[in-house]
Amino acid sequence: MPSLAAKITLISKSLPSHRPGPTRHYEGGVRLNNGIFQVLSSSDEAKLKVQLKTSPTIYYSKWRDGVFSVVVSTKETEFTVLCKTSDISGLQGMVRSLMGLPPGGADDKENRPAENRRPPQPKTPVATTKRRCSNKKTPSPIKTMNNLSTQQSSALTLFMTTSHNIFLTGSAGTGKTYLLKTMIQNSRKGTMVTSTTNVGAVLLEGCSLQSFAGFGIRIPNKDGIKEIFKNDRVLKRWQKTKTLIIDECSMLSAALLTSLNIAGKLAHSSNEPFGGIRLVFCGDFYQLPPVTGEFCFTAASWTEASFTTIELLAPFRQRSDFAAVLDRIRLGTYTSKDSDLINSRKIAEGEDLDDATILCTHVNQVNAINDGWCDRHETKTFTCVDTGVGGMKSVPKELRLFISARVVLTANVNKNRSLVNGTQGVVVRWEKGLPVVRFDLGFNRKLDKLVGMHRFEAKLGSKVVSSRSQIPLQLSYALSIHKSQGMTLSKVVVDLEKVFEDGMAYVALSRVKSLAGLRVKGEARMGRVSEIVRKFWAEKKEGAELADGKEGGESDDEQR
Numbered sequence: 008m009p010s011l012a013a014k015i016t017l018i019s020k021s022l023p024s025h026r027p028g029p030t031r032h033y034e035g036g037v038r039l040n041n042g043i044f045q046v047l048s049s050s051d052e053a054k055l056k057v058q059l060k061t062s063p064t065i066y067y068s069k070w071r072d073g074v075f076s077v078v079v080s081t082k083e084t085e086f087t088v089l090c091k092t093s094d095i096s097g098l099q100g101m102v103r104s105l106m107g108l109p110p111g112g113a114d115d116k117e118n119r120p121a122e123n124r125r126p127p128q129p130k131t132p133v134a135t136t137k138r139r140c141s142n143k144k145t146p147s148p149i150k151t152m153n154n155l156s157t158q159q160s161s162a163l164t165l166f167m168t169t170s171h172n173i174f175l176t177g178s179a180g181t182g183k184t185y186l187l188k189t190m191i192q193n194s195r196k197g198t199m200v201t202s203t204t205n206v207g208a209v210l211l212e213g214c215s216l217q218s219f220a221g222f223g224i225r226i227p228n229k230d231g232i233k234e235i236f237k238n239d240r241v242l243k244r245w246q247k248t249k250t251l252i253i254d255e256c257s258m259l260s261a262a263l264l265t266s267l268n269i270a271g272k273l274a275h276s277s278n279e280p281f282g283g284i285r286l287v288f289c290g291d292f293y294q295l296p297p298v299t300g301e302f303c304f305t306a307a308s309w310t311e312a313s314f315t316t317i318e319l320l321a322p323f324r325q326r327s328d329f330a331a332v333l334d335r336i337r338l339g340t341y342t343s344k345d346s347d348l349i350n351s352r353k354i355a356e357g358e359d360l361d362d363a364t365i366l367c368t369h370v371n372q373v374n375a376i377n378d379g380w381c382d383r384h385e386t387k388t389f390t391c392v393d394t395g396v397g398g399m400k401s402v403p404k405e406l407r408l409f410i411s412a413r414v415v416l417t418a419n420v421n422k423n424r425s426l427v428n429g430t431q432g433v434v435v436r437w438e439k440g441l442p443v444v445r446f447d448l449g450f451n452r453k454l455d456k457l458v459g460m461h462r463f464e465a466k467l468g469s470k471v472v473s474s475r476s477q478i479p480l481q482l483s484y485a486l487s488i489h490k491s492q493g494m495t496l497s498k499v500v501v502d503l504e505k506v507f508e509d510g511m512a513y514v515a516l517s518r519v520k521s522l523a524g525l526r527v528k529g530e531a532r533m534g535r536v537s538e539i540v541r542k543f544w545a546e547k548k549e550g551a552e553l554a555d556g557k558e559g560g561e562s563d564d565e566q567r
């Protein structure tokens with residue numbers, strides 16, 4: 008790959024606009040080795056076609072309403088990037104990042120259009136190993152991509168080599184959080200890691216969005232924010248923030264996004280969107296919506312942020328056949344065959360499901376099931392040790408466990424041995440007063456491991472503001488679907504009779520790795536798909552057309 012980088016030549020040049028208005032028109036493309044991707048034409052409403060002469064890869068793109076989108080399809084994978092970029096050097100950066108290549112190239116200079124001499128380079132060097140901040144001179148993004156897919160590597164390159172605001176999305180299990188963690192490891196000083204959910208914050212070792220913002224449970228207006236900023240600590244935190252990462256952004260409301268925008272502008276005394284803070288949002292709007300209010304993308308602040316959208320398409324959690332069924336449920340395009348397939352997983356009479364996690368729609372169902380198990384056994388109680396203020400609601404103060412209890416890890420204990428958040432097991436004995444858990448590593452592999460106290464930290468930037476030490480386990484007989492968002496589980500029973508939220512059934516069904524690990528209690532209701540989300544994507548994707556099975560070189564009419 009690196010040698011290929013030098014052989015990519017940008018041959019694009021700007022053309023005079025033949026229509027009134029601010030839209031710029033380009034002709035050109037990038038040269039790859041002896042092949043040429045050629046952008047044949049462009050305008051705000053017309054398709055940009057990228058023609059590929061010699062490679063099996065198809066690049067197909069379209070320009071609409073100022074959004075340039077390119078669909079890349081290789082033998083291994085296929086993904087879409089939509090980016091609001093109005094300069095051809097942005098296009099060059101996009102193509103490079105799509106290919107997993109570092110920015111720039113030996114032969115770029117001469118061919119770059121005069122007004123765009125600066126390729127998208129990182130302003131400061133980027134780390135490959137150290138978290139948040141680095142002083143290394145030469146970034147080597149490829150080193151950090153070894154265990155990432157091509158799609159994920161490309162997205163990481165985009166994160167590391169541009170300052171675009173990024174919206175990282177994709178179906179459940181496409182590795183968004185996995186990639187986000189790598190981005191965090193390679194992020195610069197001043198990066199704040201947050202999530203709209205406590206569970207998400209724990210997973211990323213960040214803090215909840217509301218605690219970062221200093222808003223508490225409020226969604227303040229401008230005056231309210233000025234009042235909050237009288238607290239010097241909160242104001243300084245905002246002023247130090249250069250990048251704000253928000254995971255589980257499907258649960259971020261439009262009102263809160265608007266407040267964040269105002270706060271960023273006030274803190275940085277700047278009229279730039281979010282006061283110039285770079286945004287990295289991660290989530291899937293087809294999953295759970297905000298608890299109250301509208302989706303964040305309905306706010307004017309979303310448009311102001313001009314996100315570059317990265318949609319990961321390759322499923323990691325499930326095999327592609329099951330992933331395809333789940334995707335249709337996600338989009339509300341499932342067939343009766345899909346529905347029958349899910350319902351064919353109904354619990355059989357007398358079936359032993361003690362090793363499964365029951366995913367419930369309501370918390371009272373969850374507590375009743377887990378408490379019921381504790382009540383029937385002799386339990387040992389583990390009390391947490393807290394430091395700092397605020398506590399961590401998602402980690403229990405008191406954890407009741409018993410021998411033979413089914414548990415799930417809530418922290419990464421040992422990545423090499425697959426003892427990560429979500430790994431399930433059974434408490435088999437006590438040792439030194441601590442539980443020994445027989446973890447299920449899949450493929451009939453088991454591992455006994457003494458689980459000690461784990462320090463869960465809430466961070467604001469690199470500063471630990473509070474911590475809670477607790478055994479990183481949770482009874483896993485039942486979990487709420489809300490809590491399960493983001494988890495990967497090996498065997499689940501879904502109870503979807505009382506689904507009350509768009510995307511809820513999809514979140515529950517997509518936690519499991521395979522159909523074999525899925526059991527259904529009662530009649531599975533697939534729930535609805537949010538019309539607003541559907542519209543959001545329809546408008547976004549109108550700009551992108553997949554070139555399934557079509558080689559470059561066809562005319563626009565043929566493509567239609």
Ligand SMILES: Nc1ncnc2c1ncn2[C@@H]1O[C@H](COP(=O)(O)OP(=O)(O)OP(=O)(O)O)[C@@H](O)[C@H]1O
Binds near residue numbers: 154179180186323
């Ligand atoms: N490059 C990778 N190599 C190996 N495993 C991966 C990779 N990317 C993701 N995974 C694994 O795939 C599973 C799903 O990944 P992850 O939880 O990041 O997906 P997600 O898109 O965030 O899902 P959700 O939307 O449900 O939260 C996890 O078990 C994760 O460890």
